[in-house]
Amino acid sequence: MTLLHTILAFLGALIPLVIVHELGHYWVARWCGVKVLRFSVGMGKIIYSRKVGPDQTEWALSMLPLGGYVKMLDLREQPDMLLSPEERKREFTNQTVWRRMAIVVAGPLANFLTAIALFTGLYIYGIPEPTPKLRAPAEQTAAYQAGLRGGELITAVNGEPIHIWSDLRWKLVQLAVEKAPARLAVERVNTGPNGGTVGSTITIPADALKTDEMDGDFLGRLGLELGRPKAILGKVAADGPGFQAGLQTGDQVRSVNGQAVNDGDVFVNLVRASPGQALQLTVLRAGRDVAVQVTPNKITVDGKSVGQIKVEIMSAPEMIIARSGPIDALAKAAVRTWDSSILQLKLLGRIVTGEASVKNISGPITIADYAGQTARVGLITYLGFIAAISIGLGVMNLLPIPVLDGGLLLYYSLEVLTGRPLSERVGQFGQRLGIGLLMTLMLVAVFNDIVRLIT
Structure with a gap:
């Protein structure tokens, strides 16, 4: 079922975007007066078609769903075709170079406009997002070496305000591609007698912001992870080891076997890793430390033995709803789409020059995996994923x-410069070269996908 869900989520994202892309070509071609012979969703053998309209345009569904095309009246495909003077006016190559360029660019433009529309709707509706509050980083990470210790709230990166976790990730990805350091404005809780918060600036050097596999846990490798609530106990089941050991609702677990417990996730992982083993807990109760010994039950989950004490732990990060008015939402969506497009082009440029790893190239398997994951999270996350893929299709x-x-x-730009179209021989050579380049990119992308699945 998980595989089927992933495939359906992938096709549910890709097919509408392909249709939007081809509709861009179709609408502008019609606007320019070009006769459209066929609009196909999918590639390869046609499995269903129907002719509609005064031009009897064939609307088709083809066997392979990973693509589509718009076939126009084009003498290059049938040079011996006899056309009436009226039809010749509607033939593609008979159009001005500017009209041909408009028809070609309309497909990617439709993808960019789709992304802007989706982001605008999401920003108006409101996106539930974690606040950029940090968890305690591991000592070997760049975040720890820069001076972060956990509990800090990031308020700005290089002077730009940060309100939600995805803004933090987006800004750091941009800085990684630009090979620039990240200056994080952070707020810490003041533990002194006056309370409140203390502001400071932490710098993560440029060489720590590596571009290798940025589609993975990029922030996690830096040591930047979402802060979690303290290990405060919720409901304690009466038939569980926690209740029998004397744990109570509201207890805050401070240490396990002498190891400090910074948040609920740490405590949960320690319990799960200790089936049948006695744990010495120090809990904060009514302002004082209390020692408790508890032995987790041994249960089997997915074929592995894990510990369980039947106690609820709040582990969800602090969330806010990021919402904007229509004008601000449209502006933010346009900026996000533009910045994403430029970032992808910069990253591709660095890959070509060898400054970034080819591991950053993802293929259909990785995209399908992310489609399934985001669809399981919820509709808001899934729509954000579709917007990102739409930008990627436009850029590609x-x-x-x-x-x-x-x-x-x-080709058409060269025609504008030289005043004449490229020769058929040059066009055929370019086509063979282009197919070779695309096949190479696809092989690299699929290889990277398989390596990600294995590792």
């Missing part, structure tokens, strides 16, 4: 690779 199709929209734009 604008790459100056023959057979892609960007390659065609390159």
Whole structure:
């Protein structure tokens, strides 16, 4: 069922975006007066089709769902075709170079507009997001070496305000691509007699912000993890080891076998790792420390033995609803789409020059995995994922690779400069080169996907 859910989530994200992309080409082609012969969702053998409208455009569903195309009246495909003077006016190559460029760019543009529309809707509706409050980092991480100890609230990165966790990740990814240091403005709880908070600036050096596999746990490798609530006990089941040991609702676990417990997740992991083993707990109760010994039950989960004491622990991070008005939401969505596009282009440039690892190239397996994960989290997260994929499709199709929209734009740009179209021989060579480049990229992407699954 999980595999089926992942496949459906992947197709549910990809197919609508492909349709939107091809509709961009279709609408602008019609607007320019070009006759459209076929609109296909999917590639390969047609399994269903129907002709509609005065031009009898064939709307088709093809066997392979990972793509689509718009077929226009084009003498390059059938040079011996006999056309009436009226039809010749509607043939693609007979259009001005500017109209041809508009038809080509309309597909990627439709993807960018889709991303803006989705982000705008999400910002207006409100996105539940964790606050950028930090967990205690491991000593070997860049965050610890920079001076972070856990409990800090990040309020800005390089002078730009930060309100939610995804803003923090996004800004650090940008700085990693730009190879720039991150200056984090943080607030700490003042433990002195005056209370309140104390502000300071922590700098993570540029060489710690590595671009390798940024689609993974990028922040976690830096030591930046979401802060969790203290290990305060909720309901204590009467038939569990916790109740029998004397644990009470409201107890705060401070240490286990002498090891400090900073949050609820740490306590849960220690209990799960100790089936049938006695644990010496120090809990804070009514302002004083109390020693408690508890022995977790031994249960089996997914074929592994884990400990259980039947006590509720609050471990969810602190959340806020990030919401904007319509105008601000539209502006934020446009900026987010632009910044995402530029970031992807910069990262691709660094991969080409060898400054970033090819491990950052992801393929359909990784995308499908993320589609399944985000769909399981909820509709808001899934729509955000679809917006990100829409940007990726737009950027990919604008790459100056023959057979892609960007390659065609390159051809037409050269035609504008030289005053004449490229020769058919050059076009055929470019097409073979483009197919080779795309196949190489796909092989690299699938290889990276398989390595991620294995590791």
